[in-house]
Amino acid sequence: MGIKVENIFYTYQKKASNSTLALDNVSLTINDNDFVAIVGETGSGKSTLVQTFNALLVPDKGQVKVGDFAVNYKNRKSKKIRGLRKQVGLVFQFPEYQLFEETVEKDVAFGVKNFGANNEEALASAHRALRRVGLDESYYTRPPFELSGGERRKVAIAGILALNPDIIIFDEPTVGFDYSSAKELMNLIVSLHQSGRTIIVVTHDMDLVNTYAKKVFMLDHGKVVFEGEPSELFLYARENNCLDIPKVIKLALALKEKGMDIDINQIRSIDDLVKAINNWRQHNG
Amino acid sequence: MPCMSKLEIKNLCFSYDKVTPIIDDVSISIEAGSFVAFLGHNGSGKSTLAKLIVGLLDKNKGQIFFDDEEITKKNIKKLQTKTALVFQNPDNQFIGATVEDDIAFGLENRQMPHEQMQDEINKFAESVNMLDYLKKEPINLSGGQKQRVALAGALILKPEILILDEATSMLDPQGKNTVRELIDKIHQENPNLTIITITHDIDEALLCDKVFILSKGKLVKSGTPQEVLRDEKALLEVKLDMPFIYRLEKKLSETGIDSQAENLEQLVEDIWASK
Amino acid sequence: MASTTFGRYSFRDTFIHRLDARNKIFLMILIMVGIFFQFHLWSTALLLSGIYFAALIVIMVISKVNFFSLFKSLGAMWFFIIILMVIYIFIPNDNYYLPVAFRIGSLEVRWDAFCQTGYIILRLIIMISLTMVLTSTTKPMDMTNAFEWYMLPLKPLHFPSHEIAMTLSIALRFIPTLLDETERIMKAQASRGVDFNHGGLFKRMGAVIALIIPLFVSALERSEELANAMIVRGYDPSAKRTKYRLLRFSWRDIIAFLLVGSAFALIIVLFVYDNNGSDLDLIYRLFQVKGF
Numbered sequence: 001m002g003i004k005v006e007n008i009f010y011t012y013q014k015k016a017s018n019s020t021l022a023l024d025n026v027s028l029t030i031n032d033n034d035f036v037a038i039v040g041e042t043g044s045g046k047s048t049l050v051q052t053f054n055a056l057l058v059p060d061k062g063q064v065k066v067g068d069f070a071v072n073y074k075n076r077k078s079k080k081i082r083g084l085r086k087q088v089g090l091v092f093q094f095p096e097y098q099l100f101e102e103t104v105e106k107d108v109a110f111g112v113k114n115f116g117a118n119n120e121e122a123l124a125s126a127h128r129a130l131r132r133v134g135l136d137e138s139y140y141t142r143p144p145f146e147l148s149g150g151e152r153r154k155v156a157i158a159g160i161l162a163l164n165p166d167i168i169i170f171d172e173p174t175v176g177f178d179y180s181s182a183k184e185l186m187n188l189i190v191s192l193h194q195s196g197r198t199i200i201v202v203t204h205d206m207d208l209v210n211t212y213a214k215k216v217f218m219l220d221h222g223k224v225v226f227e228g229e230p231s232e233l234f235l236y237a238r239e240n241n242c243l244d245i246p247k248v249i250k251l252a253l254a255l256k257e258k259g260m261d262i263d264i265n266q267i268r269s270i271d272d273l274v275k276a277i278n279n280w281r282q283h284n285g
Numbered sequence: 286m287p288c289m290s291k292l293e294i295k296n297l298c299f300s301y302d303k304v305t306p307i308i309d310d311v312s313i314s315i316e317a318g319s320f321v322a323f324l325g326h327n328g329s330g331k332s333t334l335a336k337l338i339v340g341l342l343d344k345n346k347g348q349i350f351f352d353d354e355e356i357t358k359k360n361i362k363k364l365q366t367k368t369a370l371v372f373q374n375p376d377n378q379f380i381g382a383t384v385e386d387d388i389a390f391g392l393e394n395r396q397m398p399h400e401q402m403q404d405e406i407n408k409f410a411e412s413v414n415m416l417d418y419l420k421k422e423p424i425n426l427s428g429g430q431k432q433r434v435a436l437a438g439a440l441i442l443k444p445e446i447l448i449l450d451e452a453t454s455m456l457d458p459q460g461k462n463t464v465r466e467l468i469d470k471i472h473q474e475n476p477n478l479t480i481i482t483i484t485h486d487i488d489e490a491l492l493c494d495k496v497f498i499l500s501k502g503k504l505v506k507s508g509t510p511q512e513v514l515r516d517e518k519a520l521l522e523v524k525l526d527m528p529f530i531y532r533l534e535k536k537l538s539e540t541g542i543d544s545q546a547e548n549l550e551q552l553v554e555d556i557w558a559s560k
Numbered sequence: 561m562a563s564t565t566f567g568r569y570s571f572r573d574t575f576i577h578r579l580d581a582r583n584k585i586f587l588m589i590l591i592m593v594g595i596f597f598q599f600h601l602w603s604t605a606l607l608l609s610g611i612y613f614a615a616l617i618v619i620m621v622i623s624k625v626n627f628f629s630l631f632k633s634l635g636a637m638w639f640f641i642i643i644l645m646v647i648y649i650f651i652p653n654d655n656y657y658l659p660v661a662f663r664i665g666s667l668e669v670r671w672d673a674f675c676q677t678g679y680i681i682l683r684l685i686i687m688i689s690l691t692m693v694l695t696s697t698t699k700p701m702d703m704t705n706a707f708e709w710y711m712l713p714l715k716p717l718h719f720p721s722h723e724i725a726m727t728l729s730i731a732l733r734f735i736p737t738l739l740d741e742t743e744r745i746m747k748a749q750a751s752r753g754v755d756f757n758h759g760g761l762f763k764r765m766g767a768v769i770a771l772i773i774p775l776f777v778s779a780l781e782r783s784e785e786l787a788n789a790m791i792v793r794g795y796d797p798s799a800k801r802t803k804y805r806l807l808r809f810s811w812r813d814i815i816a817f818l819l820v821g822s823a824f825a826l827i828i829v830l831f832v833y834d835n836n837g838s839d840l841d842l843i844y845r846l847f848q849v850k851g852f
Contacts, residue, residue, distance in 0.1 A: 042427060042457045056747045082753060090751040097741075098748040100773035110770070114753030145777065148328050159752060176373075176454050178326040178485035180524035204457045244458040247529045247549065254553045270529075274536045277556060281542075284560050341788050370792040377782045378789035382701045382733050389804035394794035396802045406804075420571065424736040438793060 001067045001087065001166040001198060003030040003053055008062035010048055010222075022048040023059065024222035030215075035199045037213035039206070039233070039243065045222040046202045047093075050169045053200070054088040055081045066167070086115050089165030093172040095156030099144040104130065107144055108158045115163065122162075129162035130155070133188060150181045157188075167198040174205060186212060207246045209233070210268055218243075231265040248273050290350070291317040291479045292338065292446060297347035299337055307333045309502040310347075315479060315495075317445075320472050322490040322510075323483045325499035326524040331483045334499070335448050338481075339368045351446075366395075369439035373451040375431035376423065384410065384426070384434050385419040391442045409437040413467060429460025433467060440471065447471070449482045453489070465489070487514065491528045498523055511547070569699055575812055576623035577697045581706035583813040587820045588694050594827040595683050599834050602675055608830070609682050615823075616686050623697045634685060641681055648673035701805055704729040709807065723797055730786070738779065745774050 010023040022045045030036050038046050051057040052064050055071045063072035066088060069080050092098070101107035108126035109119075117125065130139060133154040139147075144155050160168065170189065174182035190212065193199045203209060209216055209230050216233045218226035226236050237243040238253065245253075252267045255277070262276050292315040299308040307330050315321055325331040336342045338349060340361045349356045351364045372378045381387030388406050397405070410416045413433040423431055432452055439447060449468065453461045469492070472480055482489060490496050496513045498506040500523035506513050510528075514520070517527050517535065526532070530552060534544050537556070544555035571577075576584075595612055599605040649669050660668045695703070704725045711721030746756060749770045756767050 041459065051747065054751060056750055082755065085751055085753060090748075092744060092748045092751070095748065097778045098745055098752075098774050100770055100777075111752030114755075150327050163752070176327075176451075178524060179487070179526045181327055206458075244462075248533075251533070251549055251553065254549065255556060258553065258557050260557070270533050270536055273533065274540060277537070277542070278540050281560060336788070339792050341791060365792070366794060368792070370789075372785060372789055374782075374785060376737050377785035379733070380730070380786065380790060380793075382699065382729060386701060386804060390790075390795070391793040393801045393804055394796065394799070396800060399802055399804065399806055402802075402804050422736075423733070424740075442793065 002032045002034070003167065003198075004065040005029070005049075005052075006063050006065065008052060008059035008064060010045075010052065010057060010059050012048075014060070022222050023052075025062075026219075026222070026224055027062075028217055028224055028227065030198060030200065033193070033196055033198055035193050035212060035214045036201070037209040037216045037230070038200065038202045038219065039204070039209060039216060040219035041242070042204075044219040046219050047171055048222075049219065050090065050171065050200060050202055053167070053169060054085045054090050056090070082115070086163050087165055088167045088169065089160035089163055090169045091157055091160050091171065091173065093175065094153075095159075096149055096152035098156055098159075099152060102143055103141045104135070104144050104147075104155050105140040107155060108162050111159050112162050125162040125164070126158070129158040132161055133158045134184065150177065153177075153185075157185075161192075165197070167200065168192060169200040169202070171202045172204070173201065174203075174208065204244075206234070206244050207248075210246045210249065229265065231267065235264065252276070290314045291319075291352065292481075293348075293350040293353070294334075294338075295348045295350070297334075297337065297349065298345045299333060299342060300345060303345070306502050308337065308344075311499070311502070311504045313497055313504060313507070315481065317479055318477050319494045320480045320482070320492075321495045321497065322493040323481060323497050323499060324485065324487070324490045324525065326485055329499045329523070330502040331499050332450050333502075335370060335450050335481070335483055338446075338448065339370050340365055366442065367445040368448065369442055369444035369446070370448045370450060371432065371435045371439050371452045373454055375428045375435065375455065378435050379423040379431055382422060383419070384415060384421050384423075387423075387434055388438045388441060391438055395442065405441055409441040410434075412440070412471075413437045414463075427460060428456045429463050432456065432460065432464050436464075436467060436471070445477070446479045446481065449480070449484075451483055451485070454484070454486065485525070487520075487525055487528045490514065491530075498525070500524070569696055572624045572697075574623050574697070575816075576619065576693070578810070578812055579697075579816055580807050580809050580813045581698050581702040582709055582807055583809065583817060584694055584698055585703075585706050585710070587816060588690055590820055590824050591690060592687055594824045595686055597827060597831045599831065601834060604830060604834055605675075605679055608827070609679065612686050613682065616689055619693055620689065623693055625693055625696050634688070637681065637684070640684075641677060644677045644680060645673065648676045700732040701729055702807065704732070705803070705805055705807055722801075726797070734782070737782075738775070741778060742771065742775060745771055745778075 005026055005028045008023055008026050009021070011019050011021050013019045024045075026045075026049060038049065040046050048057060052059055052071055053066060055064075055076075058071060058073060058076040060073065063070045065071075066084060069075070069078075069084050071081075071084070075081075099107050101110055105123060105126045108129055109122035112122040112125045113119070127137075127140065130136075135151065135154055135158065139151070139155075144152055147155065157173075168189075173185055173189065177185065186208065189199055189201070201208070201213065213230055216226070216228065216230055217224055218233060218236070220242075226233055228236075231249070233243075234245045234249045234253075237245055248267060248270055249264065252262055252264055252273055256262045256264065260277075260280050261283070262280065266276060267273050292313075294311060294313040297308055297311045298306060300306045309330075311334065323331040323334060333342065337344050340356070351367065354360065354364075356364050379387055380390045385406055388409060389402055392402050392405060406419070407416060410419055413436050415430065415433050415437060418426065418430065418434075426434070435452075452468075453464050456464060468480070468482070471478070482493065484490060491510050491514060493510060496507065496510050497504060498513060498519075505523055506516070506519055514528055515531050515535075517532075520527055527535070530546065530549065534546065534552065537544060542556060542559045544552055546552040546555055599608060650667070661671050661674070662669055698706075707728065708721050708725035711719060711724065715721055749767070750756065754767045754770050755763070756771075759767070
């Protein structure tokens, strides 16, 4: 399933004197089974944007078409919104702070039951989702509050996966995680993408964008200022002196400046860079 | 004998339930004025270690020496005044209603006379570039600004040891950069201040004088970043990765480019020279 | 995100902003007590109400408080007005001064019922406005410090006045943070199909639990971290502390004190006259105005 955002505006505290325009005429298209990153400084409107994708926020003007449903002002009280939330899963930043049931499996099954499944179905989905995030049977009946922060985040992610959404949005999924936990989580997200889901990641982590994203949107003051592939983003970022360009790109750019024939578009990892350097050496050696 | 180590930890053990050890027989020695990192994965016990040092938790076994004086129940209050700790979450350590109130909090506890406070607050707010924000409430500050206030609130107590417990891990890249630059500046300007940074960010550890790697409550390795952080196998065992520059150098050496560069500029030169 | 609702502290440099919080609290209580003196003669009551109202407007103008937002926030009082009217109409009262307005069956409804309701509502509006002037001109920190100062005499009785003040100021500090948190958790649970706006009692209870428990857990975690942060910065509730924020009594406070004090004295004098017998209508004497 894809998302088509058409000229949306959103203002916080519309009536107050300090109202802020968070989204300013945003239009973009996310295709089915895309792996999209949304980047931008804190307060640029990234989180606001993705919250319109499952109608947690309804645009003041314009609309967001998700499948055949349009999130707009007219439909703001539509009964279909609940169905939309099942199709578009949103994993918030620090999701470990939304757990509340007495056992892990109940917490994961909670959402499934909200959408009308009976107890057995819900538990079965919960168990599937828990296995998917790498938590085995020994976790099912443990209280979530006894788990470590990383495990709690996995439980919260399982709570969204159990709904079997077509589109999954992750808001800063790896913040606070160490190297191996972050890698494990990104592997999970990649496997979700490979199984046909549309993935949207809101992030500040440019290494993550470079390694995983197929397409990037950059927001600034509520406007889309860049749209394209990661490598193009970093060229844009260097020109405009914004964002943290990944070290591997920085190095590739420095080598290119020295005169090395190197295609920035091909550099997604250290291995790519090493390969490019060796190619260049063979041609010049 | 001159006192060489600022902080000496000997065979320290700690556990909440006396069954699963959180800190397991850790011995560490830290020189005065050095900038060291406690590096470890989530749940390695590195934050617990910080809490033991400042006395927020009681150790089960072992000794901690501060300037060769053992920390005991009797002198802990006195020694606590010589350590400061900046925590991870910018919101949960902002005590005052505004920036100035928060920086003043420690001074009030130290019973500094009111007349002397304003100058001190201005001076330390200035040193973290927050002088223009004195009247601001935390809700109107970014995470990085709140952490700068926390640093001012810690430094104003003139600690001899400053511990940063993942102080940048919840910040966005902009906040991270400003806080890191600030910490670097603090290190340059206070040669006698011992700084311990607790982190899982390998690139942060790269800039330190010495690195202590913790895993599952044990000290597994220590040394200069160059010694410790080039050992990929050992790092992977404790669920960490090498810093970017070392990772690249290792891959390059497999294809015949040898470089021991410590910064990207040098590495670019070395690669270029391999032509 | 912070909103500028009426009653929330906003920084301005005015005479009233600069008054000592202790003085402001005391004077406000004094004015409220004065306002709540019940006058029997409608002429006195009405004239005084007018004066109170004019004084309120003057105070609001001086303190640069926005009064349009005040009247917006009074919208909820309609319900209260109707209840008061019903009480005054149906509950028998001996002190009627005014003629019958109309009859419902055998029940005589006198003009007094309307005057009585209006009188109470007017005074209530004035009191609410005054409280809001106080909260929007006084920093929450200063307010808690003032409360602490008032509780000082209780200290020898081991009354935890400092602890209460500290708790209060931390609670005030964390309200916006916890509001943000609440919004985030509500959205996260809504993404899991929780509907906070529809459904029967049972369903809504479930929704509230899904909000309250995570909020509670995170608040506990925050409080633990906050306690640690306070301890490492040398906080000891039982130890003596100096203060960065001093409350200062200045010439402004003396002026305000004299003004409000003399107004209060005047009200007392009027009140004594008023209660000495209903034939002694002071307003009538002073201005030769007939009663209502």
